[in-house]
Amino acid sequence: MANQKEDRPATATYADHEIIRPVNKLSKAVSRVSVAMPGEDPVARAEEALAQLSSEFGKWMMDECERLDAARRQVKTEGFTKKNFDELFHSAHDIKGDAATFGYPLCAPAADSLCRVLEHSPDPSRIPVKLIDQHVDAIRAMVRENARPDAREIANVLTKRLRAVTDDFLSRENMHRPEVLAVIKAPPTAPDAA
């Protein structure tokens, strides 16, 4: 019973809201040390563990590209369905988020561009197959040619072109939806993970 009472959060009630201070059960995991011991930096240890895993990243990136390609083929065969639309979006979205971690940052903007096409098109059946092809092929090429010395320059040109074509398409498709146009043109605001 004593424990139950101790676990009860402190609550202050106001006219239209309550403020609740739960018991911080995570305090058990916090301590203060005056001097860090050698090798104690948890971030450095985690980076080292990630580096050991990195030999697998090339294969993982290829897997992600194959998944994207399979989703594209499905769409081309069946036309858009809820299921293959979601799979194409999730494939592109995963590449957007994971490519930099896997050592392929150049293809993330192209994947982001494909996500925008899918997310902001009011009628997916109006998305030109060619536009999807251009995105998927560009992503695969960037991954394949990632080691080329001029990979960054080529990727930048491709990405800019994809972005321009996408913006043009989305602007026309959403010309009667000003609130969507504002979202399309808004820059991301979340901080970087660094």
Added chain:
Amino acid sequence: MIRIEFNRLRFVVIDDNAHMRRIVRTLLHGYGAREVYEAEDGATGLEAFTHHMPDIVITDWAMPIFDGLELTQMIRQPGANANPFVPIIMLTGHSEKKRVMAARDAGVTEFLAKPLSAKGLYQRILNVVANPRPFVKTKTYFGPDRRRNSNPNYVGPERRKGGKADMFKAQALIDKTQTLGDKARSPG
């Protein structure tokens, strides 16, 4: 300096992408965590949350069955489960402003936009462990206080009605441990 004893924390990681789950698990083990459980969609994530009673939930947004946002809303139901206050870190490729605000309004504690880094994830965990925010319950919201700071220069309308001070100045664990450390070191 603050040290987190990761071996005393239990995590549930929910992501439909097996590669990303492996990366998050690797980072958590690298920090020193031992108890890391995984789930591959929102439904099994909710089951893992109920079964394992984690100290911290790390979830993706876009997932099959139900997504990370819906999962957060299910966890943030006062009385519906054992720990509606659990810290939820949303790890996602979405970074648009409307997405960040939707996650905040669903009750997410910390938002971490990909690409993932060891430092970024560590900082979010440090924040939820050492600097927890109080919870706010209104007719339409239950979750961590969305006001991270009080702005003495704010001149707009006050949306919370109450009379008394509307915001707790919670003493962060970082400050608390500092105070305790100072006391312990002071003579007599």
